[in-house]
Amino acid sequence: MSAFRDKVSRAGAHGFSPTRISAMVMRHVYLLRRSWPRLLELAYWPIVQVLLWGFISKFFATNSTWVAQAAGVLLAGVLLWDVLFRSQLGVTISLLEELWSRNLGHLFISPLRPYELCISLTTMSLIRTLIGILPAALIAIPLYEYSIFDMGLPLLAFFSTLLVFGWALGLAIAAVLIRLGMAAENLAWLLVFVLAPISGIYYPIDVLPGWVQVIAWMFPAPYVFEGMREVLFHGVFRVDLMLAALALDLVYLLLGAGAFLYSFRVARVQGLLLRTGE
Amino acid sequence: MLEPAIRVTRLTKRYKTVLAVAALDFEVTRGSVTALLGGNGAGKTTTLSMIMGLVLPTSGAIEVLGQDMVHHRYRVLPRMNFSSPYVELPRSLTVQENLAVFARLYGIPDRTKACARLAEELDLTAFLKRATGTLSAGEKTRVMLAKSLLNQPELLLLDEPTASLDPDSADWIRTYLQDYQRRYGATVLMASHNMLEVERMCDDVMVMREGKIEHRGTPAELIRQFGRDTLEEVYLDIHRREGGARAAQ
Numbered sequence: 001m002s003a004f005r006d007k008v009s010r011a012g013a014h015g016f017s018p019t020r021i022s023a024m025v026m027r028h029v030y031l032l033r034r035s036w037p038r039l040l041e042l043a044y045w046p047i048v049q050v051l052l053w054g055f056i057s058k059f060f061a062t063n064s065t066w067v068a069q070a071a072g073v074l075l076a077g078v079l080l081w082d083v084l085f086r087s088q089l090g091v092t093i094s095l096l097e098e099l100w101s102r103n104l105g106h107l108f109i110s111p112l113r114p115y116e117l118c119i120s121l122t123t124m125s126l127i128r129t130l131i132g133i134l135p136a137a138l139i140a141i142p143l144y145e146y147s148i149f150d151m152g153l154p155l156l157a158f159f160s161t162l163l164v165f166g167w168a169l170g171l172a173i174a175a176v177l178i179r180l181g182m183a184a185e186n187l188a189w190l191l192v193f194v195l196a197p198i199s200g201i202y203y204p205i206d207v208l209p210g211w212v213q214v215i216a217w218m219f220p221a222p223y224v225f226e227g228m229r230e231v232l233f234h235g236v237f238r239v240d241l242m243l244a245a246l247a248l249d250l251v252y253l254l255l256g257a258g259a260f261l262y263s264f265r266v267a268r269v270q271g272l273l274l275r276t277g278e
Numbered sequence: 279m280l281e282p283a284i285r286v287t288r289l290t291k292r293y294k295t296v297l298a299v300a301a302l303d304f305e306v307t308r309g310s311v312t313a314l315l316g317g318n319g320a321g322k323t324t325t326l327s328m329i330m331g332l333v334l335p336t337s338g339a340i341e342v343l344g345q346d347m348v349h350h351r352y353r354v355l356p357r358m359n360f361s362s363p364y365v366e367l368p369r370s371l372t373v374q375e376n377l378a379v380f381a382r383l384y385g386i387p388d389r390t391k392a393c394a395r396l397a398e399e400l401d402l403t404a405f406l407k408r409a410t411g412t413l414s415a416g417e418k419t420r421v422m423l424a425k426s427l428l429n430q431p432e433l434l435l436l437d438e439p440t441a442s443l444d445p446d447s448a449d450w451i452r453t454y455l456q457d458y459q460r461r462y463g464a465t466v467l468m469a470s471h472n473m474l475e476v477e478r479m480c481d482d483v484m485v486m487r488e489g490k491i492e493h494r495g496t497p498a499e500l501i502r503q504f505g506r507d508t509l510e511e512v513y514l515d516i517h518r519r520e521g522g523a524r525a526a527q
Contacts, residue, residue, distance in 0.1 A: 002430070004387065004430055005357065005429075005430055005432065007385070007387045008356050008357075008384055008385055008386060008387070008429045008430070009356045009357055011356065011384070011385025011387075012352065012355060012356020012357075012384065012385055012429075013352060013353050013356065014385075015352075017385065019382050019385055020382065020383050020385070022382060023379050023380075023382030023383045024379075024383075026375075026378070026379055026382065027368065027371065027375075027379045030371050030372075030375045030379070031368065031370055031371060034370060034371075034372075034409075035370060097368070101366060101367070101368040101369055101370075102364075102365060102366045103365075103366065103367060103368055105332060105360075105362070105365035106360075106365055106367065106380070106425070107383070108331075108332055109330045109331070109332060109355060109358075109359070109360050110355065110380065110383040110384060111352055111355045111356050111383065111384065111385070112383055113352070265334075268331075268332065268333060268334045269333075269334050270293070271291075271293065271324065271327060271332075271333040273327075273332045273333075274323070274327055274332055274333075274364075274365060
């Protein structure tokens with residue numbers, strides 16, 4: 001075997017390769033870099049949301065004693081909810097880009113491992129989330145004199161927890177996309193909204209009926225939003241809420257990644273990897 | 279003696295009620311150019327997909343370059359590659375970007391130089407900065423080929439390598455593939471519907487029907503066996519016989 005082939009062979013046989021992950025990240029960065037509509041789409045909705053909720057907050061600040069106690073509570077809610085939504089979407093859209101371009105066959109005859117694809121999808125999710133959320137968060141500062149960054153370190157904890165939960169949801173949806181192809185495309189956009197009413201984004205969980213509360217506490221998001229309100233209203237960072245959210249994150253991430261890897265195997269059994277595309 | 283590039287034993291693939299590949303047995307000699315022929319639904323694509331590890335067999339064994347493809351595919355994937363006009367590269371990425379991504383995926387040493395060399399050989403230099411989706415069929419095929427040769431594969435799998443190309447572009451691709459095969463001693467397994475191409479390029483032909491290999495030999499042997507002048511006539515003979523048998527049923 002030639003020295004070239006020997007090097008390639010050894011690189012490919014390696015069980016985990018940051019180079020392969022970076023290749024997949026590069027592939028999506030190239031795509032974003034040359035497509036301004038894609039970039040605009042990422043930032044558009046979070047900015048519209050912030051504009052809308054900024055004015056609602058202004059109105060409630062003088063008409064609601066609850067909002068008046070912490071003027072940024074609604075804006076912080078909307079921004080953090082968007083972290084979860086963008087994070088989930090970041091995973092699924094990156095996979096959908098592969099399905100749309102019918103590229104899965106090429107990827108899976110390369111030495112790329114399915115778990116490396118998982119990691120690259122989550123890395124892209126982080127990049128897409130930051131591109132989406134940062135402009136919206138920055139716009140709120142001059143427009144409404146509200147900076148979410150004033151929350152300090154707790155913001156990092158809330159952001160990370162919702163980001164990881166978004167990955168878990170994204171991977172679970174990606175698993176369905178691999179199995180069903182484009183027929184399940186709408187799930188990428190809609191599924192996360194099932195959780196919105198029970199996440200306590202704009203109101204405390206205890207306003208929900210008792211049995212709904214039991215369901216709500218099974219997900220990490222309510223712990224984050226309750227934690228956020230504790231910080232904004234009382235200046236207290238509740239470690240207990242954070243730990244519960246992180247523990248649930250871990251469970252959901254394992255379930256999401258497990259579903260993704262399992263669906264990849266099923267796709268190989270059913271011969272779905274070459275039959276993707278519209 | 280060198281082990282075969284591909285050894286397939288009792289290979290079977292069943293999709294629910296459809297038997298796509300039925301207990302196939304064959305070997306592909308190292309350094310040979312082998313064609314897999316057959317009508318639509320004969321089992322060619324399923325067989326190729328199982329050899330690549332994209333589809334798991336229902337039963338049977340596949341050894342590629344001495345490795346068990348079902349259980350150790352990552353040992354052999356870096357040593358093989360695949361090109362098909364039906365599996366595309368991201369259309370919005372430029373040719374250069376696509377090659378750079380796949381060079382990284384394959385862990386190619388000195389990536390920039392390797393991509394530039396292939397671009398030069400395959401006459402891609404002029405449109406390296408163009409989006410892959412904007413290229414003509416012939417240009418796309420050459421890009422796809424460049425992607426599939428990035429890792430200097432010992433085993434190259436091709437699905438209709440010259441489909442939808444004009445005669446001149448098709449001839450260019452065939453000449454390049456033959457040259458690559460000789461230069462690197464690669465094994466080529468290709469599915470094709472172009473009998474002239476198969477006659478020109480292949481030293482071994484397997485004709486599949488209903489998931490089984492019905493006939494095998496060199497193009498010359500098959501032509502002699504069927505008492506015909508060209509492989510195209512042989513193929514039509516087999517195909518019509520199939521049609522007749524089906525009608526009789």
